[in-house]
Amino acid sequence: MDKQYSEDSRQFVPETMSNMRFAVLVLGHGEMGRSMEHLLSGRHALTFWERNLEDGSENIPLEQAAAQKDFVIFALPALPHAELAERIQAHISDHCICLSIAKGMDEQGRTPAAVLGGVLGPAGRFGMIYGPMIAEEVRAGHPGFAELGTTQSDVYERTRELFAGAPLYLRHNTDVIGVSWAVILKNVYVPLLGAAEEAGLGDNARGFLATAALEEMARIIESRGGRRETAYSLAGLGDLVTTATSTGSHHRQVGRDLVHCAPGDTCGTGMNVHSEGIHSLNMVQRFGLLDLESFPLLRLVRDIVNEPRDVAAKFRPFLDASFADAASRNTRD
Amino acid sequence: MDKQYSEDSRQFVPETMSNMRFAVLVLGHGEMGRSMEHLLSGRHALTFWERNLEDGSENIPLEQAAAQKDFVIFALPALPHAELAERIQAHISDHCICLSIAKGMDEQGRTPAAVLGGVLGPAGRFGMIYGPMIAEEVRAGHPGFAELGTTQSDVYERTRELFAGAPLYLRHNTDVIGVSWAVILKNVYVPLLGAAEEAGLGDNARGFLATAALEEMARIIESRGGRRETAYSLAGLGDLVTTATSTGSHHRQVGRDLVHCAPGDTCGTGMNVHSEGIHSLNMVQRFGLLDLESFPLLRLVRDIVNEPRDVAAKFRPFLDASFADAASRNTRD
Numbered sequence: 001m002d003k004q005y006s007e008d009s010r011q012f013v014p015e016t017m018s019n020m021r022f023a024v025l026v027l028g029h030g031e032m033g034r035s036m037e038h039l040l041s042g043r044h045a046l047t048f049w050e051r052n053l054e055d056g057s058e059n060i061p062l063e064q065a066a067a068q069k070d071f072v073i074f075a076l077p078a079l080p081h082a083e084l085a086e087r088i089q090a091h092i093s094d095h096c097i098c099l100s101i102a103k104g105m106d107e108q109g110r111t112p113a114a115v116l117g118g119v120l121g122p123a124g125r126f127g128m129i130y131g132p133m134i135a136e137e138v139r140a141g142h143p144g145f146a147e148l149g150t151t152q153s154d155v156y157e158r159t160r161e162l163f164a165g166a167p168l169y170l171r172h173n174t175d176v177i178g179v180s181w182a183v184i185l186k187n188v189y190v191p192l193l194g195a196a197e198e199a200g201l202g203d204n205a206r207g208f209l210a211t212a213a214l215e216e217m218a219r220i221i222e223s224r225g226g227r228r229e230t231a232y233s234l235a236g237l238g239d240l241v242t243t244a245t246s247t248g249s250h251h252r253q254v255g256r257d258l259v260h261c262a263p264g265d266t267c268g269t270g271m272n273v274h275s276e277g278i279h280s281l282n283m284v285q286r287f288g289l290l291d292l293e294s295f296p297l298l299r300l301v302r303d304i305v306n307e308p309r310d311v312a313a314k315f316r317p318f319l320d321a322s323f324a325d326a327a328s329r330n331t332r333d
Numbered sequence: 334m335d336k337q338y339s340e341d342s343r344q345f346v347p348e349t350m351s352n353m354r355f356a357v358l359v360l361g362h363g364e365m366g367r368s369m370e371h372l373l374s375g376r377h378a379l380t381f382w383e384r385n386l387e388d389g390s391e392n393i394p395l396e397q398a399a400a401q402k403d404f405v406i407f408a409l410p411a412l413p414h415a416e417l418a419e420r421i422q423a424h425i426s427d428h429c430i431c432l433s434i435a436k437g438m439d440e441q442g443r444t445p446a447a448v449l450g451g452v453l454g455p456a457g458r459f460g461m462i463y464g465p466m467i468a469e470e471v472r473a474g475h476p477g478f479a480e481l482g483t484t485q486s487d488v489y490e491r492t493r494e495l496f497a498g499a500p501l502y503l504r505h506n507t508d509v510i511g512v513s514w515a516v517i518l519k520n521v522y523v524p525l526l527g528a529a530e531e532a533g534l535g536d537n538a539r540g541f542l543a544t545a546a547l548e549e550m551a552r553i554i555e556s557r558g559g560r561r562e563t564a565y566s567l568a569g570l571g572d573l574v575t576t577a578t579s580t581g582s583h584h585r586q587v588g589r590d591l592v593h594c595a596p597g598d599t600c601g602t603g604m605n606v607h608s609e610g611i612h613s614l615n616m617v618q619r620f621g622l623l624d625l626e627s628f629p630l631l632r633l634v635r636d637i638v639n640e641p642r643d644v645a646a647k648f649r650p651f652l653d654a655s656f657a658d659a660a661s662r663n664t665r666d
Contacts (some may be wrong), residue, residue, distance in 0.1 A: 012534070015653040046537070132540035142535025145544075169656045170393070201345070202475030206467035207575030208502070211478075211567050232565055234544050242540030245578045319476070320348040323502045 028076030131234035178230025187277030194255025361409030464567035511563030520610030527588025
């Protein structure tokens with residue numbers, strides 16, 4: 001089995017050539033960190049920094065480890081991004097590139113890109129790797145696909161050299177705001193698709209909900225200053241399709257579980273802990289980042305999470321409103 | 334089981350109100366015709382016209398049956414659209430609306446919309462119903478979702494009245510060219526996603542291929558005079574997601590079967606008969622409708638159909654070219 005996957009992985013490696021050997025610090029050695037290890041080990045010098053969640057102890061001194069690195073990869077959730085970026089900021093070299101694969105928001109409602117941009121400053125070299133690259137799949141040797149969100153083309157070129165020889169297909173996207181919101185929102189919408197599936201709405205509804213989610217995502221990205229079309233990139237559409245239809249997807253399962261929440265259960269609360277998407281939606285509400293009145297699909301997720309009962313019935317008013325709007329929109333033309 | 338589905342279907346019926354009872358002629362009583370029967374019977378007076386495929390005999394005189402109808406629904410493949418439209422053209426009343434749900438091309442490489450537009454003339458009242466509405470799902474009581482492609486808003490309003498009370502959510506799309514090419518192309522791309530799945534490319538590849546297919550679809554629609562964004566409507570994105578991920582999907586299975594084609598088998602030829610998508614691709618080539626040099630994903634489908642061996646390996650040059658292009662595109666910026 002492993003051998004077969006390994007052959008597959010040799011088959012699906014981008015043509016990018018590079019003999020560069022980089023010094024890389026990977027922050028976090030959980031599921032995401034091990035994916036990075038799988039993609040990079042053997043070609044680069046990898047150092048892993050991690051923190052014991054129970055006693056807070058760290059395996060190596062972070063500042064010292066960051067000092068001589070070509071890359072620092074944030075392979076952990078959004079939450080500790082600011083603290084860690086601030087700690088390493090004065091220690092990393094000018095040419096060092098910070099990469100993040102975190103798809104959530106921190107406790108202040110900031111995207112990882114906003115955090116890195118804020119800490120590293122206008123000349124800061126950083127990029128976001130967002131797209132369909134499910135950890136289990138990558139570790140099994142299947143190719144991953146992502147937009148590298150960065151305004152700097154040399155950061156893109158350098159990052160391609162980093163992943164040369166690895167089964168990860170990267171393309172450049174200068175809309176950092178767009179890719180950031182795309183992956184965050186995809187984790188909000190995927191549980192909704194999972195819930196619809198479990199509630200028995202059928203396969204046609206999956207296609208409709210994907211369409212509606214991406215239309216709303218495009219409007220949200222635009223309202224945040226990004227480009228509408230980024231919703232339809234690998235970071236939005238690509239990741240949404242993969243996550244919504246992968247049998248092993250955690251985010252899909254979150255939605256399926258909601259349907260079986262009994263009255264009185266704390267499913268909604270419990271989900272907050274385990275789902276980046278639901279956490280992001282909470283942050284959106286707490287900090288008033290988006291006007292939920294304008295975004296009915298986000299409201300539907302909120303309603304299902306807050307009151308996970310009669311999930312199928314909750315879709316009905318959303319459907320009616322969606323298609324009533326479409327009718328009146330055209331009547332007004 | 335039936336009872337439960339029936340309750341589901343009452344739950345998912347658009348709010349549209351109408352007491353209109355229409356006289357409807359349905360052309361064809363196969364899978365598509367029976368879907369229409371399921372959606373419309375009980376509220377309207379339905380007449381079914383059908384032709385015995387073995388001896389060519391027709392159950393009722395077509396011209397006479399079309400004469401007093403409010404709607405004629407073409408619930409059969411693209412192939413006989415021109416012949417049937419020409420036969421009824423002089424007999425239908427001025428207010429009669431022709432609707433088609435056919436998602437292929439005829440033997441002259443024409444879309445059903447082009448055929449209806451050509452035969453009925455500039456004042457012709459017609460609309461195309463395209464979106465996720467898998468026949469088995471609709472007959473099982475699950476809701477369907479579609480764009481009604483028509484330039485005339487009164488055709489849209491009238492068609493909504495026709496389907497009032499049925500679990501079919503319709504919205505208006507004036508880009509008739511766009512929705513026509515969207516559904517045709519989705520039947521070309523879905524077998525490719527099925528083949529990738531069966532060839533073991535993994536879940537990440539599904540998200541990437543959906544993204545790439547829709548990007549190419551948007552460019553093709555634009556090159557044919559439609560609107561790019563129609564690729565991301567229910568007729569494109571919505572139908573593609575549903576069909577590519579539905580376990581019962583015929584088009585998905587076509588692609589999966591290709592992977593197991595042994596050398597010397599006539600799988601490619603055989604597929605022509607059974608797959609609207611492969612037929613459309615053949616028409617595109619025969620009539621030079623698109624420059625395949627500009628559309629690498631269509632070329633990939635062609636190559637896999639023509640030579641269904643080592644399917645997984647065939648994806649590799651496509652992937653390399655896709656991401657090499659992305660790099661050079663950005664370098665040129």
